[in-house]
Amino acid sequence: MARVYADVNQQMPKSYWDYDSVNISWGVLENYEVVRKIGRGKYSEVFEGINVVNYQKCVIKVLKPVKKKKIKREIKILQNLSGGPNVIPLLDVVRDSQSKTPSLVFEYVNNTDFRTLYPRFVDYDVRYYIFELLKALDFCHSKGIMHRDVKPHNVMIDHERRKLRLIDWGLAEFYHQGMEYNVRVASRYFKGPELLVDFQEYDYSLDMWSLGAMFASMIFRKEPFFHGNSNSDQLVKIAKVLGTDELFEYLDKYDIELDPQYDEILSRFPKKSWHSFVNAENQRFVSPEAIDFLDKLLRYDHADRLTAQEAMAHPYFAPVRAAAAQALQNSGTPTHP
Structure with missing residues (x-):
C-alpha cells in the first residue's frame, strides 16, 4: 500500500477515476496543420503543428489504433491533471472524420534532446x-x-x-x-x-x-x-x-x-x-x-x-x-x- 495519497481516488466521485465513462468533446480538426514529424512511439506519431486560428505552435500526437479504453484513460488523466505544475497541458482532442483516428493537441516545448x-x-x-x-x-x-x-x-x-x-x-x-x-x-x-x-x-x-x-x-x-x-x-x-x-x-x-x-x-x-x-x-x-x-x-x-x-x-x-x-x-x- 502506498505510504502517501493511498485513498485519493476513494475520496473522489467515481467519475474522476472511471475513465471508461469519459465524455470526449471533440475539437475542430481543421484548426490545426502539421508542420513536421518530431517523433514516434509505440502508440503514436508525434508532429510539430500550428493552430491556424491563433498561429500558436503546438504538438499533435496522432494515436495509433489502440484500445478505446487506453485512449480514454490518457485523456481523462490529462484532464484531471490540467493546470498542474510542469504537467504538459492538453489543449484539444480532435479526430479525422474518415479514419476516426484521434489526435491529442499539446502545448509546444522547444526541447533539446x-x-x-x-x-x-x-x-x-x-x-x-x-x-x-x-x-x-x-x-x-x-x-x-x-x-x-x-x-x-x-x-x-x-x-x-x-x-x-x-x-x-x-x-x-x-x-x-x-x-x-x-x-x-x-x-x-x-x-x-x-x-x-x-x-x-x-x-x-x-x-x-x-x-x-x-x-x-x-x-x-x-x-x-x-x-x-x-x-x-x-x-x-x-x-x-x-x-x-x-x-x-x-x-x-x-x-x-x-x-x-x-x-x-x-x-x-x-x-x-x-x-x-x-x-x-x-x-x-x-x-x-x-x-x-x-x-x-x-x-x-x-x-x-x-x-x-x-x-x-x-x-x-x-x-x-x-x-x-x-x-x-x-x-x-x-x-x-
Whole structure:
C-alpha cells in the first residue's frame, strides 16, 4: 500500500477515476496543420503543428489504433491533471472524420534532446530540473495518478526558458489500494525491481525508482545507469549495484517468488558503494547530499523510497529552495502570508 495519497481516488466521485465513462468533446480538426514529424512511439506519431486560428505552435500526437479504453484513460488523466505544475497541458482532442483516428493537441516545448542537453548541465542545473520534475510527480501522485513511464525521453526541457514538462501520460494509471497492475509498463532501463520480479501491487513509488535511475545517469554521466539487455538482465544489472542479499530480503518481505530463469543468472553480488561510480568526468555533480539523495531513491523495497514530497525536502535541493525563496522576496510577494 502506498505510504502517501493511498485513498485519493476513494475520496473522489467515481467519475474522476472511471475513465471508461469519459465524455470526449471533440475539437475542430481543421484548426490545426502539421508542420513536421518530431517523433514516434509505440502508440503514436508525434508532429510539430500550428493552430491556424491563433498561429500558436503546438504538438499533435496522432494515436495509433489502440484500445478505446487506453485512449480514454490518457485523456481523462490529462484532464484531471490540467493546470498542474510542469504537467504538459492538453489543449484539444480532435479526430479525422474518415479514419476516426484521434489526435491529442499539446502545448509546444522547444526541447533539446537530453543526449545533447545533459552534458551541458552544471551541478545546479541537475538540482533545478530534478526538483521541477518532482513538482510534477508530487502533483500527479496527490491526484491519485502514477505516471509509470518516467525517463529522459518523457521529460521535455526548454533550457533557455528553464522550463520542464513531464509528457506522455499514455501509460499513466489511477492508483487504488490493493489493486494489482500490469508489470509491463515503463521502459526497461527505468523499470523498478517490483516490475522485474512481477510484483503487481505496486504504487506511486515506482515513479520514484525511475526518477532515481534517471538521476543516477545524470550525476554519474552514465546513460543509462542500469543497462540491461533484457528484463531479466535488467534485474541482474540492478543486483550488481544494490547487492543480492538486499534483493532476497526484499523478496522475503513481500513473499515474492523469483522466476526460475534467475537461478541461472543471479549469482551473489555484494552491494557496491555509490562512490565507486565517481570519476574525474562526473565528480563536479557528486556531493555527499547527491549520494544520500540517490541512495534514498534506489531501494529495492518500494516502501523505503522517498516520496516525491520527501524528496523535495531533501538537503540536496537546499540551493534550489533558497533561490526560489529569494526570487519570491525580490518580486515583492510576501513569503509568509
